[in-house]
Amino acid sequence: MTLAPPRPALDPADLAAATRDVRRAGSLTFLIGDAVLTYRAQDGDVLESDQPDGDAAVRLTPQSWSDLLTQVRTPIGLLLAGELAFERGGFDQLAAWDRTLRLLHNGTPPFDPDRADLKGRDPRAAMTLDDSDEDLREQLQTMGYLLVKGVFSAQEMSLANAEVDRLAAAAAPGDNESWFVDTDEGQQLCRLVYATRRSAVLQFLEQDPRIRRLGTLTDPTLKPAPDRMEGTAVLLKVPGRTRGLSNIPWHQDCGMGGHAIFCPSVSMGIQLTGSSPETGNLLMVPGSHGQTLHHQWDKRADIPVVEVNTEPGDVTVHIQDVMHASPQPTAQGGRRTMYVTHYPGTLWDSIGPGEAYNDLIRNRTAEVGALA
Ligand SMILES: [Fe+2]
Structure with missing residues (x-):
């Protein structure tokens, strides 16, 4: 046998x-x-x-x-x-x-950039909410990600930033509501998790119809999970060299597991500050979703990488198993992005309240630093 x-x-x-x-x-x-x-x-x-x-x-x-x-x-x-x-x-x-x-x-195929079919579309296209659902969906399904400009106003983003300031001031290493990284100046906050459970303002953004529209482009049954999978999280990019999970090398969001349970979920990044190489941005490999990533991907010279630079109020959308990276900021750092993820119903069958695949690595800064 x-x-x-x-x-x-x-x-x-x-x-x-x-x-x-x-x-x-x-x-x-x-x-x-x-x-x-x-x-x-x-x-x-x-x-x-x-x-x-x-x-x-x-x-x-x-x-x-x-x-x-x-x-x-x-x-x-x-x-x-x-x-x-x-x-x-x-x-x-x-x-x-x-x-x-x-x-x-x-039967999951290995990603090969030479065989990616981008259907003649522009992997750097900037879309808006004035585009049709059909056009937004086609871009997302072709590239595995989408950049949508001007979704939220400056006033909405400044209100959200004030809330993030408040939650950041209350965060402490080991509190199970945040991630910290080691820097030469000591530990610094790099992520707030389950953020909408302690902020009505951020919860309002999570449930906003504009986010709902983008999160259900590929599947109308997808929905947010504020109480599991770390809920809605706010990333805060720490400048300089860090040890831990602030700068994340090439990965798929199911890298810790759960592909069969939550892919293809869709993650919206509400750009609270905007992003650039200097503040820390997102890198994408167009057309790489639904396939597997070589474990030494970063050693290949021919990767077709798209930098996604944003302004406050823009929203990025990515299918969670697209290959992406969040590199070290080249200067001052400080990008803030609130990630709202919409999941298929299978998530609720397998993952209970307060559970997440990232539980394995949260509060283990030294170990994950060695991995990263
Ligand atoms: Fe990711």
Whole structure:
């Protein structure tokens, strides 16, 4: 009996790309209870066996294996939860296999910029609420993100900023309502989570019909989750070098897990201050959503990256598994963005109030600093 699940129909080009990923990593053995499954790339295909002879070997429970197979948890999520024991090799080899495994198990293709179809649309297009739903939706579904100019007024943003000042003044490390990073000047606040549960002003923005319209472009059943998945969060970009999760390298928002539970959810970034390279901005890879990201993505020179620069009152929209990054500000920092995410109903079946995939990393500044 093999533990390998039946393979979905695969594009040979995807399989070839996936086997290139694992050329250096070698073969990989999973030890699941008493069962053994080894994957080995050979001649553009992946072979399976029940011999425990992989170059790397990782032991995990049947539940963890099941979560990996169904895209409920990711290798990094399992590692941080302490559920992986390497008998040979290490995490890098499993990470190298991640895209291959997701292709074999789920049919999720590896992203290849050469094959992204942008349908002749401009990945730097700035839209407005005067554009039709159809046009906004087409841009979002093609690129995986959308920039909408002038959604909120200066007055609305200054009211929201005053609320963020108030919540920031009350935040403290370890309070479970905020994230802090280490800097040379000590710990600094970089994110307020569950923000709309303690601010009526921010709650009003979260529930605003303009946000509802943008959050339901791709699916009218999506809705915000203020009491789970860290609710609505406000990002505050800390300047300079930081250790922790203020500057976030290339990632997908389901990187800690939950792809099968909450993708493709849609996240709106209300630009309280606007953003630029100097204050910290968002980088996007157009057309990369719904696919997998190579774990050493940042080492490739040919990434088609779009910088999303904004003014106060603009809104960015991204499908949560589009590849994106939030780099270190080049100067004063200080971007503030309030993220309101709209999720599919499956989220409420699996994630209870106060629960989030990020629970694994919140309040663990040193560990996540090492990862970042
Ligand atoms: Fe993100």
